[in-house]
Amino acid sequence: MKNVYLFDEGSADMRDLLGGKGANLAEMTNIGLPVPPGFTVTTDVCREYMRLNRMPERLMDEVRAKLQVVEQRTGKTFGDPQNPLLVSVRSGAKFSMPGMMDTILNLGLNDETAEGMIRLTNNPRFVYDAYRRLIMMFCDVVLDIPKRGFEERFEALKHGLGVEQDTDVPADALFELIGVFKSYAREQGAEFPMDPREQLAMAIEAVFRSWNNERANVYREREKIPHDLGTACNVQSMVFGNLGDDSGTGVAFTRDPSTGEKVIYGEFLVNAQGEDVVAGIRTPLHLSELKPMMPAIYDEFLQIADRLELHYRDMMDLEFTIERGRLYMLQCRVGKRTGRAAVKIAVDRANEGLISREEAVLGVNPVQLDQLLHRQIDPNAISTGDYPELAQGLGASPGAASGHAVFTAARAVELATEKPVILVRPETNPDDVKGMLASKGILTARGGMTSHAAVVARGFGIPCVAGCEAISVDDERRLFYAGNQTIREGDAITIDGATGKVFLGTVPTIEPELSNELNVLLTWADEFRRLRVRANADNPEDSEKAIEFGAEGIGLCRTEHMFFGDRLPIMQEMILASDESGRRAALAKLLPFQREDFIGIFEVMSGKPVTIRLIDPPLHEFLPDHETLLREVIMLEVANSDSPALIEKRRLLKRVEDLRESNPMLGMRGVRLSIRFPEIVEMQTTAIIEAAIEVKRRGKEPIVEIMIPLVGHVNELKIVRDYLESVAQDVMAKAGVKVDYSFGTMIEIPRAALTADEIAEHCEFFSFGTNDLTQTTFGFSRDDAEGKFLDIYVQEKILPENPFVSLDRNGVGRLVKMAAEYGRRIRRHIKLGICGEHGGDPASVEFCHEVGLDYVSCSPYRVPLARLAAAQAALRYRVSVSEDK
């Protein structure tokens, strides 16, 4: 087996084996670009290393053989004091992990070769500088002696000399520093090896070892890169950008990575090593300034950049070094870019005829669109300085929101009826949900991206800044501190859930809009996708937003949201009524409200389907919190055992206790509620059908889909559907107008999926509620799992990812697939969709495409993302199917 490849033995399509960097160095070499000679040790070796926990035998023999070729090509010899070859050793995995793994430069220097180099270059300062860098990097990366100790010693030296810049330190001082570094390493129990071959063997091993360091692991977690890929290791002859003013080093993008504009965008430093640009120690110059300085080099570079963009069919990220007036390419890779740039580049390049529309659609990561589609802080407002930035936390749920600070969920509910509020909490828990829903935004001092606050906020599309440790919340005194500022209840603040920033005052915001390029890209996407995309929307405003973003219907309209706000007292009256007639009296008051809601939604969605879910949550969610009430009752009891207030509170507490459940998630909700209190869904159905009739009268075209939640046994569906059919028929008979409607059910508990054949006989559509289905299939309560054990599970790789974020294919997915098959077996054209957070997750959208669902539904702001993801799934599936043939 071949473990080591010279650059001219590889190619760009060997990324698996050579890593991205190695494959691209090979590709550039083969198309004739000026690449310093070198070779790549394969990822196979890394995997072997991880298995053996030591380097494979005889590997170094192979390395030495390739090194000899490099020696021939460069005319230098590794370790030869007369004409020493120096090399760099760098990691390079299949997927780019910038700065995540380790690099060592100038390998091959020792006391003897350093002197040889000085004889050749006549530049002792340069050589000693390279040597001291090597010792520091080597000790840090290979010998595990942190850089800091070396840096401190260098700082001390500079202080003693009275100089500021590294470049001002003279050669003899650097020579002295080399001695200091070597003895410091010795003090730390290690010895910098003088034998270049030993240096090389140790460095290669260190690169492989670095695959499993913490930074790399964290990065892979975030980027969803499998942990078992391993990295390759690239050994390349050194070129130096720090050999004087005719030398330099830089990085460039073939287009602007921020805006996507078609201008080369780069930075460089004269007389510097490559690491200096990346590290940001000296402020680099704009690439255009190279033109007057080295016009020939500049032109050569532009030509290379053009050629590479054409060759790779994408915007590229390049690294180069100029050594004594000669240009060398050290790296090229597909360039990272902002969402905005990604869209523009893809559309521009397709329009330029450089790539196809399919490639343009496949070339934008849907997740990047998220940045573009939420209400944003107006940058002009910030630049006025009128809105001081208070703190920065994690951008946990994108979007900007302003409101008055409140410090408890109860107070949020109370004040929200009067004015917008931002709920500020140390952290949130399930008891706070009511208050969270009532708020325009949420700010917490503790908790990460999967904390309760973050998850709930994202689920409901409420902007959220989480884990803002720069603030200190005192909820008892109703205030928080940020720096030397104190913000009290009622003070206006603004949060930016995208950037995590918190501002004082009500910062003007701007509505997101689809840019022209994005619109074009999505129109192309629409041509390729098979999956339809709907939105979750509970009111006319959200419905409008959904249409604007391209939704083809509403996949989930949650009716219970219509029972909060000023309707809450009527809802509570209904719940507290002692008998059915009392409940009916309250429901009669709610009917006109619900009807108006539906009229508004049907008008906006005319001609498009609207799936309305009947009441779902347990009734206690509409009543005051149990613990608060209990406290009040006890306090009243202590004060006066007979007050009328106490009697009233006790009555309320009694009812709350009647409704309380050990496991509300698995309790009296969904269709169970409809069976116990059919009058509630009777009212809802009446409101839906009356609204449809009214909208039809107005000349619009309502398409009504009534959805019964939480069905587990076909009989639940049958009973409720039969009853509501008769209600609908009565309403239509009374009005003398017929409207089309259909009935369907959520498939959100395992038994529904397992018996989907029976269920399909009695409904026209299924909507997979994969959030609840994930909870029951895993036996995870989301409220409890996240923040308690789920984080640990994801961190420790017990689960490949959070199944609430990305649909679990092996378990939950198996049920979805089964239900889709069973359903279609009985009712060939049953409509199948998914609603909930997974509908806005690209991997989950791809799964929905694969199992042949008809649509996905997600929050309006995620509709563009879902459109793109659906198109990509269709294109990829087409590719993978044709590959199978």
Next chain:
Amino acid sequence: MKNVYLFDEGSADMRDLLGGKGANLAEMTNIGLPVPPGFTVTTDVCREYMRLNRMPERLMDEVRAKLQVVEQRTGKTFGDPQNPLLVSVRSGAKFSMPGMMDTILNLGLNDETAEGMIRLTNNPRFVYDAYRRLIMMFCDVVLDIPKRGFEERFEALKHGLGVEQDTDVPADALFELIGVFKSYAREQGAEFPMDPREQLAMAIEAVFRSWNNERANVYREREKIPHDLGTACNVQSMVFGNLGDDSGTGVAFTRDPSTGEKVIYGEFLVNAQGEDVVAGIRTPLHLSELKPMMPAIYDEFLQIADRLELHYRDMMDLEFTIERGRLYMLQCRVGKRTGRAAVKIAVDRANEGLISREEAVLGVNPVQLDQLLHRQIDPNAISTGDYPELAQGLGASPGAASGHAVFTAARAVELATEKPVILVRPETNPDDVKGMLASKGILTARGGMTSHAAVVARGFGIPCVAGCEAISVDDERRLFYAGNQTIREGDAITIDGATGKVFLGTVPTIEPELSNELNVLLTWADEFRRLRVRANADNPEDSEKAIEFGAEGIGLCRTEHMFFGDRLPIMQEMILASDESGRRAALAKLLPFQREDFIGIFEVMSGKPVTIRLIDPPLHEFLPDHETLLREVIMLEVANSDSPALIEKRRLLKRVEDLRESNPMLGMRGVRLSIRFPEIVEMQTTAIIEAAIEVKRRGKEPIVEIMIPLVGHVNELKIVRDYLESVAQDVMAKAGVKVDYSFGTMIEIPRAALTADEIAEHCEFFSFGTNDLTQTTFGFSRDDAEGKFLDIYVQEKILPENPFVSLDRNGVGRLVKMAAEYGRRIRRHIKLGICGEHGGDPASVEFCHEVGLDYVSCSPYRVPLARLAAAQAALRYRVSVSEDK
């Protein structure tokens, strides 16, 4: 299609079509027994009636044709005043439903035929009595005018005459009563029809209608009889047991239905109609007393009884009437019996060579064994004199029960949710069934061993004392008198359904033991069954009980039970510890306790497998209740804001709140706990292995199976298993002794079943936790569902039965089957079992046999039941497989 069958056109194997009663009347007719001629309208007609909601056309033509044959055979003519034929009309479904549906006697009487009958019999009293009974029954059953109005009028008449017994009312008064009854019916808006053919048509329809009355529905629910079978309707020429002292009527069992002894057991009344015996209005005579009164009839009856037992190969329940010295058989069916009798009869009959051992094993309903394994009154408790004996009645259904006295069925249903109740009634009727089922025991003042109360109680295995004439029940004032004592609603009483004794207070009871016959039957069962039977036991005592009842191992040893009692403070110390070392210190104290527990269990179970489940429940279950604690803290806060007690309580409250979960069922428990706090299961594994080593040293043979609960993803299992394997190896290395052990997992959440192939790679056995699996598959929290919506679901037939009692085949069963298949595909000999309540339910045991599990595990007391059910499943499956061939 033939809708009506003469008795001689049918046979015993036509139960589906003719119902049980009709098929048996046909069979008796065909073997030459004296059965009054008649015919049966088929169950097909009933189903047709239910579909059409009216009687099928032309049915009555067919009825009239068969009626003509009956007229020929009896020499009488229906509706002919000269020689009128009278008939009875009775329901008769495939499965016996005693007293559940309606019957009308003496049909064919009207003003004219009544006079004709008088001319023939010269007995106006008898004829008018029959006529008034017909009117009353017909009005009640057909015209929906409740009996009560007629009874009141009869009572008023008797009062006016100054007589007590019905038999003392003279003919002319009865004639007058007939007029009163007819005008009462007219007042109620109905007319008793004079046309006998109209009477017959209406009566047949009423029988079919009665299939769907409430009593019948409740009965079918409980007995699991499908609702769509329908009943047949039997029309039979009347014979009269009330034509004087040479007439009579009675019921008998071919063996004692209570003890199973081989003696004919029956009761009769002279000069009475059949309904009088069943209704329990007059207390009947023992059958043996018939011998001196009518020796020839007695002998004839004994011969018939013997012949029927031989013919039907089972103990039979017979009804007969003697009309003027002539014996008629009116009904025969397989006799209901107590569990004790069922076992004895089956074993005796097999030993007598009348049936095979297979038939004996199949002939006992496993549920009936439950009665035998119920607790009995502790004789030592009685001898203390602390529990006065109140009265003695008939031991009508064995078993001892204590509870609070209640006096109406409705009240029984109401109170039974809070506490055990004993239903005390003068006598019972079918309307009381729901209340009877809700009670722990039944006590009646009137009625014999075949009274309604006795039959129903035996059928359902509820202890019952009937005919306790020593007490006087006043159900309006909610009390009963016994001697000079008054027992009111809510007072505790105890009944002994074996001896018929009634005690004041809650008398202690003792453990049951296996009778010789039961031991024999179970030994036979063991030969036939394939499924192994284990017991759930958490301590040496239960393990001993399990062995005694025939358990072949322990299928579930719940270790957390070992953390309560005097160990609870240490457990709490562990939970409240602030770090791992604190937890380890507490665990070190628990270790010796757990080791001792395991030593005890392994010793008892030597040579048999013991499955030990590692800690499962959430930790907050070991801490004080949140609400109680909260109350205490608030009270302390009000009293003194700074007391040390308050600080301590607050600390505890804080920890309880940390551990509290919104849905503990889906939270931090099972393997999740093991991953978070591996030190707990490390201690448990150490205790298990050390105990096994110690027991092995003592010369016994421990077979250890360590079970990891609540696995949902294979990685959970892998991590915990790998860790515990190393713990086990360490313990064994330290002791220098090796013991065998294996690891397995519970399959109790859907994802485990869906990915059982992945999971099987890492464990040696699966134990299906079907209680939790039912909760998650249905999305039902058992704590919340039962008592809230599940009862409604079962009552209203939304679910065919409570899935926690009998395993849901379509949903949960599908997962179990899938997991068993997946598991075996990967690991051919993986051991598969089920633990939990379903392991003791016969239908669920049959399911486990069908899907090929290796064992079921249930409470020690249900082990005999499971052994029998497993054998029956094997025998039935053998039969059904060979039938398929």
